[in-house]
Amino acid sequence: MSQNSKPERYSSRYTRGFLKMLNNDGQTVTDNYFNQFYESKNYQERLEAIRYLINVSGKYPFSSKIFIDALKDFCSQVKIYVLQHYDFQNNKSPEIELRLEDIAKNDEKLQLRALAIERLSEFNNMKHYDLFFSASLLKSSKESAEGLKGLYNLNAEKAYQMAKFRTNTSSGNLDLAIANIFYKAGNASDLDFFRQRLKGRNKFNKIEFARIYLKMLVNIKNESIIKSHILFICEDIIATSNKDLIQLLIMELHKFISGNQLLCGGNTELNYFLNKTIDLLLEKNYKPKELPDPFGPV
Numbered sequence: 001m002s003q004n005s006k007p008e009r010y011s012s013r014y015t016r017g018f019l020k021m022l023n024n025d026g027q028t029v030t031d032n033y034f035n036q037f038y039e040s041k042n043y044q045e046r047l048e049a050i051r052y053l054i055n056v057s058g059k060y061p062f063s064s065k066i067f068i069d070a071l072k073d074f075c076s077q078v079k080i081y082v083l084q085h086y087d088f089q090n091n092k093s094p095e096i097e098l099r100l101e102d103i104a105k106n107d108e109k110l111q112l113r114a115l116a117i118e119r120l121s122e123f124n125n126m127k128h129y130d131l132f133f134s135a136s137l138l139k140s141s142k143e144s145a146e147g148l149k150g151l152y153n154l155n156a157e158k159a160y161q162m163a164k165f166r167t168n169t170s171s172g173n174l175d176l177a178i179a180n181i182f183y184k185a186g187n188a189s190d191l192d193f194f195r196q197r198l199k200g201r202n203k204f205n206k207i208e209f210a211r212i213y214l215k216m217l218v219n220i221k222n223e224s225i226i227k228s229h230i231l232f233i234c235e236d237i238i239a240t241s242n243k244d245l246i247q248l249l250i251m252e253l254h255k256f257i258s259g260n261q262l263l264c265g266g267n268t269e270l271n272y273f274l275n276k277t278i279d280l281l282l283e284k285n286y287k288p289k290e291l292p293d294p295f296g297p298v
Helices: 005-039 043-055 065-070 076-085 094-106 110-121 126-135 141-154 156-169 172-185 188-200 205-220 223-238 243-258 268-283
Strands: none
Touching: 005 043, 005 065, 043 065, 043 076, 065 076, 065 094, 076 110, 094 110, 094 126, 110 126, 110 141, 126 141, 141 156, 141 172, 156 172, 172 188, 172 205, 188 205, 188 223, 205 223, 205 243, 223 243, 223 268, 243 268
16 A cells, blocks of 8 residues: 555545534434424524424434424414425425315414415325315415415316406415416416506516516417517506616516527517617616605795
């Protein structure tokens, strides 16, 4: 054996020992947080424990039952954190599923019910069909939106029918859910919904909706329809006189061109129209709307 191999061998042994020590330390910390969750009466300490355990899940061994117990915690913040950050795709146990279903049906907090419905939709289980169907009819836009999305995962045709049914009474999150379903399964007859809802949304709430609106136009593949609706989108957002909002619109139009080369690149006239529209938006002088003087003339 050469002398040069000795330092490498020593380094390798040292590294393995150091990593083993780190692993043991990590397991000790994990065990401490696991015990902290069950022993602490302070919700902030339980939340701290759950946050740590979610981050190291799969790295150090501990019972995943703790996440089911966390979903039963009397503090809503602990449950919300689990619903928002835990990877349910890696733990689709019947116990987890039952707990999510109980929260979706019975929890007193709207945010928790909506989050539980959202997580349940990831299971793609037909036994939740009735839950999603019923939730999509609820008054709350958050719950009905998640119900509609869950329904779409199980039955796209029924979800499209439900989306059409809810157009007259939708708002907020439900508007976005309906728009996404129309984008995936709709046709040109659904464009009126996009026009009405874009106009009714307040300032920055317009951009997320406009993003889906533009995706819908790609599916239509009709040059005159695309042009007229893009002009409508631009006019509606220009009317806000908000430079930040108009800047976001310019970015979305640029993404529309770069992300749809088959549509735009193969149509010289449409490509020219889109680029010219962006140029006009960049060149326009946006003057803020003058508000009336609350004190009147002096």
